Amino acid sequence: MNVIDLIEREQERSNIPGFRPGDTVKVYSRVVEGGKERVQMFEGVVTVRKGGSSGESITVRRVAHGVGVEKSFLLHSPRIERIEVARRGIVRRSRLYYLSEKIGKGARIKEKKAVR
């Protein structure tokens, strides 16, 4: 196997739950503030999941105080503490760029109910 694949594989983490664009996730990331480290939570809809192997990243979108905020995270970064899936959504595209043009009711995503 290629050395690059080996290096990338070593850095992948295994504790990432399965989720797709349209799902709502909570990302717990470590941030360093004033020399201190703490865990910050960011909850929102996954709009983009791109890249592969250790370079995979996601973009999470939420509306905070009426302002749309998008944050992207490197999925395999050691700065990510953990990721939780809060809600599964039904969407028909892999990149939810249309969300940024919609506000309020238009920006809702239907929930996918668990199949019994």
Added chain:
Amino acid sequence: MKNIIGRKVGMTSVFTADGRSVPVTVIEAGPCSVLQRKTVEKDGYDAVALAFADAKKSRLTKPQAGRFKTAALPPKRFIREFRANIEGVEPGATVTVAEFQEGDRVDVRGVSKGHGFSGGIKRWNFSGGGASHGSMIHRQPASNGDTNAGHTHRGSRRPGHFGVDRTTHQNLEVVRADAERNVLLLRGPVPGAPNGIVSISATVKRNKRTAGGTA
């Protein structure tokens, strides 16, 4: 001795201990055998010739094979000479990635990617002209300089063959040196395409972080 020959594998990114993602070039380096010690008395200059990557003996010319025979070493494909940091290196010895450490600064020499006959925009970063609105100069080099001179100044930048030059990228940081796999990870790009052969040596730049740069 911080000199080694390697093969560029490609680029990727790795996470550092403090969680940053760093772009790196992966280089399969060594093990190299020390083929020859050149001296001022005998050869007119001081250098060490390293050899890298096993070769079939039948692939070598007789003069090449002769050098390996003199050193009593198995034949190798690539030979490169290094002139700095070569004290106490004797023919027959082996050089590996273990000579390098995380945080070292190195210079990487290689042959840059070929671009063929290229215009001024690609070769010299010219700005180029307007695309439309009647502009008739699109990617042309435009003026060649002062008309009073009556001739074009020597060394003026013109279109021509670009790439396939011996290029040095100085002061690259060693992000990881994996002696087990004979792999070096260097921060940033190195000259040439994947599978290109590069020479790596301690940097000639004087660094604030790594005092002296050499060593």
